[in-house]
Amino acid sequence: MxxxxxxxxxxxxxxxxxxxxxxxxxxxxxxxxxxxxxxxxxGADPFKVYSYLFKASFGSWGAFSDVVVKATPLLLIGLGCSLAFRMRLWNIGAEGQFFVGAFMASAVVMVPLVNLDTTPRWAIISLMAALGMLGGSLYAFIAGFLKAKLNINEIIITLMLNYIAVLWNNYWIFGKWSESGFQMTKTFPKSAWLPRLADYAKQVPAFSGMTLHLGILFGLIAAVIVYLIIYRSKWGYKITLIGDNPRAARYAGINITANTILVFMVSGALAGLAGMTEVSGVVHRLQERISTSYGFSGVIVAWLAKLNPFAVIVVSILFGALLVASREIQPxxxxxxxxxxxxxxxxxxxxxxxxxxxxxxxxxxxxx
Amino acid sequence: MNWIEIFRSGISTGTVLLIAAIGEILTERAGIQNLGVEGMMLVGAMAGFKVAFSTGNVWLGLLAAIAAGGLLSLAHALVTIHFQADQTVSGLSLTFLGTGLALVLGDGLTGQTGPVIPRASIPLLSQIPYLGQIAFADHNLLVYFGYLLLPIVTYFINKTRPGLHLRAVGENPAAADTLGVNIYRTRYLYTFIGGCFAGLAGAAISVAIAPGWYSNLTVNGQGWIAVALVIFAHWNPWRAALGGYLFGILRRFTLDLQGPRILFGLANPFFYNTNLVFFLQMTPYILTIIALIWGSSAARKKRIGAPAALGTPYQRGERGL
Structure with a gap:
């Protein structure tokens, strides 16, 4: 043969x-x-499925608002992946970093770390975002450290950390933070919610029922920052060089160990922020199913966008549409x-x- | 706590990891890293159960699982060998593809019961005290298949001519090419064989060890653990087997920890606070990480490495490194 x-x-x-x-x-x-x-x-009719898919995601402003809500975590995670993948670091652990970010953000409300009645809303939300990013980046640090120092396959480490993070969250929502035995925390008070379009329905009637929240703004700002890092900064040049030719990078005196850990942490911070926007902007509580494999879809988003931050915006909206529509599609x-x-x-x-x-x-x- | 039962069950569930890991070892020895084991196992588990359920013949189910895993792996082979795509990304997309296919085609199978692989005891060997009960009595036939597989695959890799070619292709494809070994064909072949093993491993779950189809929870990360096991085992089938069985034993042990009120003379915390069970469930994943750390430091001491050409595409006429 x-x-x-x-x-x-x-x-x-x-x-x-x-x-x-x-x-x-x-x-x-x-x-x-x-x-x-x-x-x-x-046995399904593909034309029916696809036309339904299109209608469910782009059929109305309300539907499109849902799409952008779904696209928000994909955008943040996709940006983190784009950065890591440029260095050929396979951070497949966005899912776990997302959960840890969501956990840390929830801790602000559930512990509670601040007085929820007197602290201004912007301060609570900023603290939640900061802790979410911190949680995600520290969780990613584990994989980055093991990769940089011991050259251990980061794909498997990040995957195993994904399972661990989900179980860690389960421990809290089934136990200490459980709302009267249900597998979720109590609903967060309004002061811990990211502002939504629907909140302004009184001023602009067209906004009523729209779930679009401030998280998308975080995503867009992050896209600009990641763009500047990759294409306009020395650091971005170093990252790309390490990814394309580690040997040349080493000869040029670039510290690969430190950059590996750092890129992992930035990538994890973005995933952690995605977790924060999901609990604070969408579900308003910590619960079991806060992610529909955002971490993995983010990988695809990054790759499809050819690791270009602005292309990530477009692709994540496309995938957000797919997620919105597939909620109701069988199988x-x-x-x-x-x-x-x-x-x-x-x-x-x-x-x-x-x-x-x-x-x-x-x-x-x-x-x- | 019933120790014999823990070891017995460990060997039986470890067989799944063993089969999948041996398949991945063969693939990686040829220089192709296929991270899609989880996806191929899911497709195998679905196909095996679906065919066994609809025909009533469990052996046909196994065949279907082997074919399904092998066919899916060809997608990875085509993309990485001919199109020279990145093997990491391709393996990941194979996991997605496999999960999607298994969920779509397995729709409606949940909750059904089908035929299972028969059980048997090995005469004489099963009479050995303890060991006989643990390893040779009343296991499903795939467990014994696992025992047979180990010496055969080891002999094949190390002592036969095709095994030599396999190693050459993984270590130094350019040199193997000059000696007349067809690199592309060899890599296709072993990617396919690895896929067949992964499919079989999936079916080992769905028609033997935990019969039934529970959507993506059927495999639940075991494909990834198998990939980790290959690294931990330094691409050696015996070490992979040992690791697989150990994993099985520990998994069962942590399950059994939840049972008794008194544990080692103390009140059992896992019995009185059921939420601590989530920490027990973390153990296989934490152990995988520890195994990788341990494996990597041992590998550096002994200077054992991955097959030298692992993950690098081969292009005829381009100078290999």
């Missing part, structure tokens, strides 16, 4: 600028087509399926960016 290999790949440095956009969009479209075929095989695995196929197609399409592809003709033809 011989595997034919009639393609010659030639490394290329100068692929046209529009090509990444075309391949990404093509990959998403193709993913929908393939998923549609699988849906059809299982439940369909959003995982689409995400997995998309990622596969995106990484396959990278071959067009890195290589010039030439078809090698079989020897007989060239002889003629």
């Amino acid at each position: 011989k595997i034919p290999y009639p393609v010659l790949l030639k490394r290329t440095e100068d692929s046209p600028k529009w090509l990444p956009v075309v391949t990404s969009v093509g990959a998403v479209l193709l993913a929908f087509i393939i998923s549609g075929v699988i849906l059809a095989v299982t 439940s695995g369909i959003s995982f399926l689409i995400q997995g196929i998309t990622l596969f197609l995106v990484i396959s399409s990278d071959v067009f960016l890195k290589y010039e592809i030439k078809w090698v003709r079989p020897a007989q033809e060239t002889a003629q």
Whole structure:
């Protein structure tokens, strides 16, 4: 048996600028087509599912507001992943860092760390955000430290930490913080809620019922900051250099150990902030299911956006739509399926960016 | 506490990790890292249970699981070998794809019961006091398959010609290529075989050890533990087996800790405060981290490393490093 290999790949440095956009969009479209075929095989009508998907996410301003709410944690996590992936650090632990961030933010209310009645709202929210970021970054520090000092595979460490973080949260919501035996804390007082559009329905009637909260602003600011770090700062240059060519970076005198830990912590802080916005802006309590695999979807968002912070904004909104719609679609695995196929197609399409592809003709033809 | 039962159950649940880890060892020895074990196991568990349930034949179920895991792994092989994509990202997306496929195709299987792998005792060996009861009595047949697998795979890797080629492809593909070993074919083959083992490991859960389909909780992270086990085991099947069984034993031990009122002469905290159970449930994951730390320092002392070409794509005509 011989595997034919009639393609010659030639490394290329100068692929046209529009090509990444075309391949990404093509990959998403193709993913929908393939998923549609699988849906059809299982007996569902893909056109119905997709039109429902579109209506449920972009059909009205209210629906779109839900989409942005879902996109907020994806945006923050996707930004953190973009930064880490530039250094080829595979932080798959955003899920765990998200949960620890949510836990720390909840601690402000549940312990309580401040007097909730007298402290101004902005101070409570700032403290929650700060602790959320701290929690996420400290949790990511574990993986960063083990990677930097002992060269232990960070993927497995971060994954194991994910399971541990979920169980840690369970300990609190089933036990000490449980609301009369339910697996959740009491609802936070209004002073610990991130402001929502619906809060201003009296002034602007169109806002009534809109769940969009301030978290998206955190995400947009973070996108600008991450953009400045990556493209406009010396540190961002170092990160990219370490990722592309660690040997050259070492010769240039860049401290890889310190940067590994630091990038992990920044990435974890963003995931922790995502956890804070979710408890403070959406569910207003700590409970078991605060994440629908945001941590993992964030990985895909970052990759699909080619690690470009502004592209992360667009992609996370697209994936937010997928999450909103898939809440009601049966069977439940369909959003995982689409995400997995998309990622596969995106990484396959990278071959067009890195290589010039030439078809090698079989020897007989060239002889003629 | 019934120690014999703890060890027995440890060997039986450890078999799942053993099968998956051996598959991943074969794949990684060829220089391909496939992090999609969790996804392939889920697809295997779903396919195995679904086919066994609908045909009533558990062996057909196993075959389906092996085929499903193998087919899914080909996606990883294509993307990483031909398209030279990043193996980490590809492995992750394989996990997503596998989870999605298993959930979509496994829709409606929850709560059903199907046929299971028969149990058997080994004559004579099962008569040995303690050991016989623990290792050779009334286990499902896959446990014995695991025992057979170990010497066979070790012999294959270290003593046979194809095994030599396998190691060469993982350590120095450029040199293997000059000697006429087909790198692409070898890597495809062992990625596929690794997928088959992962599929089988998934089915070992759904039709033997914890029969049934419980959506993604069926596998619940064991695929990732298997990947960690490979690193801990330094790509050696015997160490992987040892680690797998130890994990199984500890998992059962922590479950049994919750039972008695009195533990080692003291009041059992896990009995009186059921919320502490969440800490017990953390142990397999914490142990995995500890095992990795331990494995990495041992590896540095003994200078054992991963296959040298692990994770790097091979392109004919480009100079290998």
